[in-house]
Amino acid sequence: MISLDGRDVRVPLELSSDVVVVGSGPAGAMVARTLARRGIGVLVVEEGPFVTPAEMPADSFSAMASLYRDMGASLMLGAPPMPFVQGRVVGGTSVVNGAISWRLPEDVHREWVAADPALSDALPYRELDALFDEIEADLGIHPTEAEIAGPNNLLLAKGAEILGLEHRPISRNVRGCRGLGRCLQGCPEGNKTSMDRSYLPDAVRHGARIVCNVEVTRVVHEQGRAVGVEGVTPSGARVRIRASRAVVLAASAVQSPVLLIRSGLQQGPVGRGFSAHPGAAVAGRFREPVRLWEGATQGHEVIGLRKERLKFEALGYDMTLVAARTKGVGASLVRDLEDLAHFANWGVAVRARAEGVVRAGPKRAIVTYSLEREDLRTTARGVKVLCEMMLAAGAEAVFPGIYGWPERVTERTALADLPAPSDPNAYTMAVTHMFGTCRMGSRPADAVVGTDFQHHAIEGLYVADSSVFPTNTGVNPQTSILALAAMCARHVAAR
Amino acid sequence: MLRELITDSLREVSTRVHRAAIAATAPSGWTATERAWSEALFAALLPAEGRLPGLATLDLDAFWVRYAEVAPPMLRFGLRASVDLLALSPPFVLGVPHTVLGLDAAAREALLDQALRSRVFLLRQLATTVKLVGLMAYLRDPGVRARVGEGS
Numbered sequence: 075m076i077s078l079d080g081r082d083v084r085v086p087l088e089l090s091s092d093v094v095v096v097g098s099g100p101a102g103a104m105v106a107r108t109l110a111r112r113g114i115g116v117l118v119v120e121e122g123p124f125v126t127p128a129e130m131p132a133d134s135f136s137a138m139a140s141l142y143r144d145m146g147a148s149l150m151l152g153a154p155p156m157p158f159v160q161g162r163v164v165g166g167t168s169v170v171n172g173a174i175s176w177r178l179p180e181d182v183h184r185e186w187v188a189a190d191p192a193l194s195d196a197l198p199y200r201e202l203d204a205l206f207d208e209i210e211a212d213l214g215i216h217p218t219e220a221e222i223a224g225p226n227n228l229l230l231a232k233g234a235e236i237l238g239l240e241h242r243p244i245s246r247n248v249r250g251c252r253g254l255g256r257c258l259q260g261c262p263e264g265n266k267t268s269m270d271r272s273y274l275p276d277a278v279r280h281g282a283r284i285v286c287n288v289e290v291t292r293v294v295h296e297q298g299r300a301v302g303v304e305g306v307t308p309s310g311a312r313v314r315i316r317a318s319r320a321v322v323l324a325a326s327a328v329q330s331p332v333l334l335i336r337s338g339l340q341q342g343p344v345g346r347g348f349s350a351h352p353g354a355a356v357a358g359r360f361r362e363p364v365r366l367w368e369g370a371t372q373g374h375e376v377i378g379l380r381k382e383r384l385k386f387e388a389l390g391y392d393m394t395l396v397a398a399r400t401k402g403v404g405a406s407l408v409r410d411l412e413d414l415a416h417f418a419n420w421g422v423a424v425r426a427r428a429e430g431v432v433r434a435g436p437k438r439a440i441v442t443y444s445l446e447r448e449d450l451r452t453t454a455r456g457v458k459v460l461c462e463m464m465l466a467a468g469a470e471a472v473f474p475g476i477y478g479w480p481e482r483v484t485e486r487t488a489l490a491d492l493p494a495p496s497d498p499n500a501y502t503m504a505v506t507h508m509f510g511t512c513r514m515g516s517r518p519a520d521a522v523v524g525t526d527f528q529h530h531a532i533e534g535l536y537v538a539d540s541s542v543f544p545t546n547t548g549v550n551p552q553t554s555i556l557a558l559a560a561m562c563a564r565h566v567a568a569r
Numbered sequence: 570m571l572r573e574l575i576t577d578s579l580r581e582v583s584t585r586v587h588r589a590a591i592a593a594t595a596p597s598g599w600t601a602t603e604r605a606w607s608e609a610l611f612a613a614l615l616p617a618e619g620r621l622p623g624l625a626t627l628d629l630d631a632f633w634v635r636y637a638e639v640a641p642p643m644l645r646f647g648l649r650a651s652v653d654l655l656a657l658s659p660p661f662v663l664g665v666p667h668t669v670l671g672l673d674a675a676a677r678e679a680l681l682d683q684a685l686r687s688r689v690f691l692l693r694q695l696a697t698t699v700k701l702v703g704l705m706a707y708l709r710d711p712g713v714r715a716r717v718g719e720g721s
Binding site: 132133134135136138139140144145147148149365367392393394397398401402403404405406407408409411412414415438477481499 | 613614615616618619620621632635636638639640641643644678681682685686688690693696697700701704705706708709714717718719
């Protein structure tokens with residue numbers, strides 16, 4: 075599938091194409107596939123390697139080392155300091171996510187249109203809906219079957235049911251999933267229809283080329299028009315790729331604005347308006363074995379509190395990360411490890427109100443992002459609900475993971491009067507979904523790209539990823555990213 | 570206090586000689602003292618217990634080589650700073666005039682435990698970093714994974 079591996083390039087290289095797409099995750103893959111199917115020459119440039127299913131590692135360290143940006147340890151500066159997790163591999167984050175698929179909620183779409191009425195025509199929901207239908211058919215998106223869910227998911231269903239919270243099996247982009255619990259390390263059987271297994275091969279069948287292990291460092295623009303990109307291979311060789319029709323950035327809400335800034339394109343609020351879904355997790359000990367590293371990694375969700383900006387998911391980690399959730403060290407930690415099969419782990423994603431900034435550091439993106447007081451209260455509420463669901467489902471003990479709360483809780487009544495700590499550092503959180511740093515909008519002063527996804531100041535330069543989202547979504551964004559990227563590709567094709 | 574620290578330093582010299590004969594216990598580029606501190610902390614984090622081996626008994630060469638290749642600068646700096654500061658923290662955390670090398674096994678474990686539960690955020694983060702990296706190294710071992718996975 076790969077036309078060129080940057081590891082094999084040790085001398086300066088020049089390439090050309092009609093369109094250059096930077097990034098091979100959902101946005102880049104959809105743009106490449108849509109354009110290639112229309113007979114347009116496409117070259118996709120990916121910073122990470124190409125990894126086959128057989129090469130997907132089982133343990134967290136090996137997976138993080140080979141598939142994740144910065145080993146999954148990219149850190150946001152702020153309160154609390156949070157890691158943000160991104161794939162760095164052909165297929166992008168779709169290779170290492172839980173395959174959760176959600177349509178953009180209509181209420182979120184209404185918010186977007188209310189903020190900028192021009193989006194009503196640019197992103198009509200009816201058109202998005204039709205794209206969601208196509209994407210769901212293409213990727214085999216369907217609710218997780220009970221037979222492969224495994225106890226970690228089924229216990230979440232039980233807890234939510236007892237508390238009367240709306241819940242359902244998660245719709246995932248998988249085909250033939252056997253519930254190996256390996257989504258976050260990359261499916262070793264290739265059963266997740268991540269981009270490397272779906273849209274990218276389709277794009278290649280229609281003539282697209284993929285270059286891996288080349289980091290794009292700059293968008294080349296001349297007289298107000300994008301004409302290509304420059305990049306570098308692991309050995310330091312320069313790669314210059316000319317684009318006769320367009321350059322499309324699809325490198326994520328962290329990397330795309332950095333590329334613009336490094337290219338001298340500071341127009342509009344580039345890098346500002348960063349929003350996200352910070353998440354917290356709760357572990358619980360059950361009498362019966364849970365073995366949460368088996369079964370669908372993320373197969374069940376609780377959606378009854380979405381209006382409170384909370385969404386809950388079963389979270390089947392590799393045993394390394396489960397063990398890190400336990401409280402002790404030494405003999406106590408080893409006892410927990412021997413007992414690890416009895417632990418469940420669930421997470422809450424918060425549709426945070428906070429906004430941050432992405433800047434270009436000397437070598438890396440610098441993300442500053444601090445949660446608002448209201449976000450902390452929402453998080454504490456979410457953690458409390460997770461604990462209540464776990465105890466309702468039969469957990470002998472739960473471990474809330476908020477500093478200042480009891481380390482171990484065995485009764486729901488013990489949770490009732492716990493206040494939300496005002497110290498952000500009392501919370502242990504991580505971020506997976508990121509948005510808004512090259513915001514779409516009709517007014518150049520308020521937006522980086524126009525309603526046609528084209529940069530307000532540079533002709534032929536497009537942004538296709540979740541950078542363009544006006545707000546966070548409160549739900550897993552992959553399907554929304556795919557749909558908007560398809561719309562972006564139509565504009566590029568119409569040039 | 571000074572005498573105790575000198576005693577610790579002498580112990581470190583003998584530890585250095587001993588370490589040369591066994592597998593790597595820390596990333597390359599660390600001083601011999603840091604490597605000794607690292608081994609003491611990781612051994613206290615995951616001692617041999619029940620049917621599971623201790624972290625210090627595993628061959629971690631391949632882990633540290635890969636870690637050096639892929640760990641981002643902030644993590645590399647964070648782990649080194651965590652080991653250094655925790656190793657020097659016993660006077661403040663436990664109220665005893667020693668580095669971590671001057672503590673017995675139980676006190677080393679108590680040091681990590683109290684750091685993890687400290688009201689000082691930085692101290693909690695230092696211990697969490699050591700715990701996470703230690704678990705990555707430990708649960709990369711196929712034998713350990715098999716034994717943990719068998720638990721029920």
